[in-house]
Amino acid sequence: MVGGLFIIITSQNYLKKVVGLAIFQTAVFVFFVSLAKVLDGTAPILTKMANAYSNPLPHVLILTAIVVGVATSALGLALVLQIYKNYETIEEKEIESLELKSDK
Amino acid sequence: MNFLLINFFLISLLLVTTFFIFKTTSLISVVALTGAFTLLCSAIYVNLDAVDVAFTEAAVGSGISTILMVMAAAKLPEGKKNKLINLFPSIILAVAISLILIIIIANLPLLGDPNAPIHLHVVPEYLKESKDFFHIPNVVTNILASYRGFDTLGETIVIFTAGLGVIALLTSNTLNRKTNFKKNKKNER
Secondary structure: OHHHHHHHHHOOEHHHHHHHHHHHHHHHHHHHHHHHOEOOOEOOEOOOOOOOEOOHHHHHHHHHHHHHHHHHHHHHHHHHHHHHHHHOOOEHHHHHHHHHHHHO | OHHHHHHHHHHHHHHHHHHHHHHOOOHHHHHHHHHHHHHHHHHHHHHOOOHHHHHHHHHHHHHHHHHHHHHHHHHOOOOOOOOOOOHHHHHHHHHHHHHHHHHHHHHOOOOEOOOOHHHOOOHHHHHHHHHHHHOOOEHHHHHHHHHOHHHHHHHHHHHHHHHHHHHHHHHOOOOHHHHHHHHHHHHHO
16 A cells, blocks of 8 residues: 555656556555455355355445546546647656746 | 465565566556556455455456556557656655554454454344345345445446546647647747
């Protein structure tokens, strides 16, 4: 999770920043699902054999969150494409220098 | 014991993948490594008994998201080997956040403890009643579609809005900046 955050801040490439965001998200998901685990339990599908199930509620939340996360990263990618169309680069420093040049 | 060992192995693989995503500059290999990352995550979900989540992660996270990223990377130029920015403050931030997280995790109930507060409220009723109400053995489906149907409706609205945003961004040609920068570039040449 911290690795994802690290990538977001240090990378200059905007596509890599979007990837960092996805990694950050996925780490949080793994944490949530790990809270739902019960030792000796099985997946929450009711059968006669099992006597303990893992907690289904975090699973539902994370199902929703995964799909929303993909929608978010699709939006981010569209933004990156638009930035490339306008500036012809997706590196942060180059865009900064272009901006400075246009101010003069 | 086996369960913990497999989990430890998978998480260390995740860390290695993250490190290589951080190191590589070529965009297409970053995208491929991200696909590997999400696939590893779905293996972890299976290990943690969350089969539905693993299914969704493999289909949506590792499938659709990777396809979208490949399509974007095909249109973008190769990544350049630039210097890292903000290196020093981000190291401090990363260390501080990991310390805070470790302190918090030390206070959480143990992994797999059946008497943790999360397992005692609401969920026992869900597990007991849902078979009689809906006649579907899969509790996750019951909660997603019936008990919390409105949440799922909200999720669908969010996805719809995101889709509208993507279409609006990709089809608009009328941003002011564009003309400005194209002119500047022509003057330079």
